[in-house]
Amino acid sequence: xxxxxxxxxxxxxxILEGELYRRIWSKGLDAKAKIVPDxxxxxxxxxxxxxxxxxxxxxxxxxxxxxxxSAALDFGTDTKQSGDYVYHNAxxxxxxxxxxxxxxxxxxxxxxYFPLRSFEVIGTSILFNGKHSxxxxxxSALTVYPVLLNDAETEKLLSVPDxxxxxxxxxxxxPFEFSGIREYISTDSFRDINFKASAHTASLMTNLRNPTxxxxxxxxxxxxxxxxxxxxxxxxxxxxAAATLACHYIEQGFAVxxxxxxxxxxxxxxxxxxxxxxxxxxxxxxxxxxxxxxxRYRDVSVLGDKAYRGTAAVFISPTVDMSILELYADIExxxxxxxxxxxxxxxDVPRTEPPAxxxxxxxxxxxTRR
Numbered sequence: 209x210x211x212x213x214x215x216x217x218x219x220x221x222x223i224l225e226g227e228l229y230r231r232i233w234s235k236g237l238d239a240k241a242k243i244v245p246d247x248x249x250x251x252x253x254x255x256x257x258x259x260x261x262x263x264x265x266x267x268x269x270x271x272x273x274x275x276x277x278s279a280a281l282d283f284g285t286d287t288k289q290s291g292d293y294v295y296h297n298a299x300x301x302x303x304x305x306x307x308x309x310x311x312x313x314x315x316x317x318x319x320x321y322f323p324l325r326s327f328e329v330i331g332t333s334i335l336f337n338g339k340h341s342x343x344x345x346x347x348s349a350l351t352v353y354p355v356l357l358n359d360a361e362t363e364k365l366l367s368v369p370d371x372x373x374x375x376x377x378x379x380x381x382x383p384f385e386f387s388g389i390r391e392y393i394s395t396d397s398f399r400d401i402n403f404k405a406s407a408h409t410a411s412l413m414t415n416l417r418n419p420t421x422x423x424x425x426x427x428x429x430x431x432x433x434x435x436x437x438x439x440x441x442x443x444x445x446x447x448x449a450a451a452t453l454a455c456h457y458i459e460q461g462f463a464v465x466x467x468x469x470x471x472x473x474x475x476x477x478x479x480x481x482x483x484x485x486x487x488x489x490x491x492x493x494x495x496x497x498x499x500x501x502x503x504r505y506r507d508v509s510v511l512g513d514k515a516y517r518g519t520a521a522v523f524i525s526p527t528v529d530m531s532i533l534e535l536y537a538d539i540e541x542x543x544x545x546x547x548x549x550x551x552x553x554x555x556d557v558p559r560t561e562p563p564a565x566x567x568x569x570x571x572x573x574x575x576t577r578r
Contacts, residue, residue, distance in 0.1 A: 241256065256311070267302065270395050276323065277296055280320060319444075321446070322498065329343055352499045353495075362452055366456065389416065391411060400414045425464050430508055445570075451494060512538050523536055523548045536563075557571045
């Protein structure tokens with residue numbers, strides 16, 4: 209009889225314990241998830257910061273934080289995959305009136321825009337008597353910029369267009385930007401003579417000024433899939449080439465514009481960034497190239513409508529057909545100098561002909577495959 213009473217009492221306590229936790233487990237419980245930083249380059253390491261706070265006396269010994277996050281973010285652990293997204297779980301044990309912050313490290317393996325799709329906390333009692341979940345909203349997201357090509361690849365990429373653009377760019381000296389002093393030559397302006405420095409050196413010296421702008425370069429990135437089994441490496445290389453060129457020319461003092469018929473994965477619009485300079489402008493270009501899709505794109509004619517008459521243009525397209533050739537011919541009429549960069553897989557280079565007279569084949573090495 210006593211054993212029976214003990215069993216009944218234990219069973220009742222078990223039920224009461226489960227019911228108690230069901231009612232109060234989420235009260236005073238707060239959870240936050242944040243990706244730091246919110247932007248990075250492909251190959252960089254970032255962190256996911258998860259913070260749990262239990263503002264009540266009763267502890268929560270078993271808490272699972274379930275994150276539905278892109279499979280392109282590699283946490284180095286086995287995760288349950290659901291399409292392009294995976295479920296990443298983290299186990300917590302939190303006492304009463306305690307806050308726990310845990311940092312989970314991951315590596316960015318692919319460019320793109322990756323919002324934290326869903327964020328859920330699952331709890332259970334000490335005796336595992338039932339599972340209960342609570343959903344938390346979060347606006348955290350990560351933008352992964354495309355890979356910038358290394359120095360050797362960049363030099364190969366610039367060997368044709370840079371020689372033309374650098375000579376055709378113009379320089380307007382800024383009277384407020386002093387960059388140095390050199391000896392006076394007959395073509396220097398009398399107003400630039402530095403008389404104080406000339407007195408010290410006993411020879412005429414002239415001030416050097418930084419340029420306000422060296423010219424403008426328009427980067428036109430064209431996407432069009434011509435076959436079902438397309439080579440993704442060529443398209444990714446095209447995006448990396450556009451980012452690398454933008455970085456190079458902005459650092460050289462050129463104003464850069466970027467147009468692409470690929471749709472932005474976040475807004476659904478095509479990429480259209482007008483001429484600009486500086487780090488902020490380069491950041492906008494990186495953001496757009498991180499989110500651009502080459503499988504969702506508009507007709508190539510939209511690029512002809514956006515392009516304008518400028519100093520120079522670099523046209524990048526990994527495929528060619530009649531509509532692209534017509535677009536390129538139209539662009540050639542609008543710019544003083546144009547170069548078509550045509551990415552081709554390394555093993556296809558010997559049997560590939562340039563699609564136009566001013567086109568240049570760029571080989572895509574195996575290590576650039578994403």
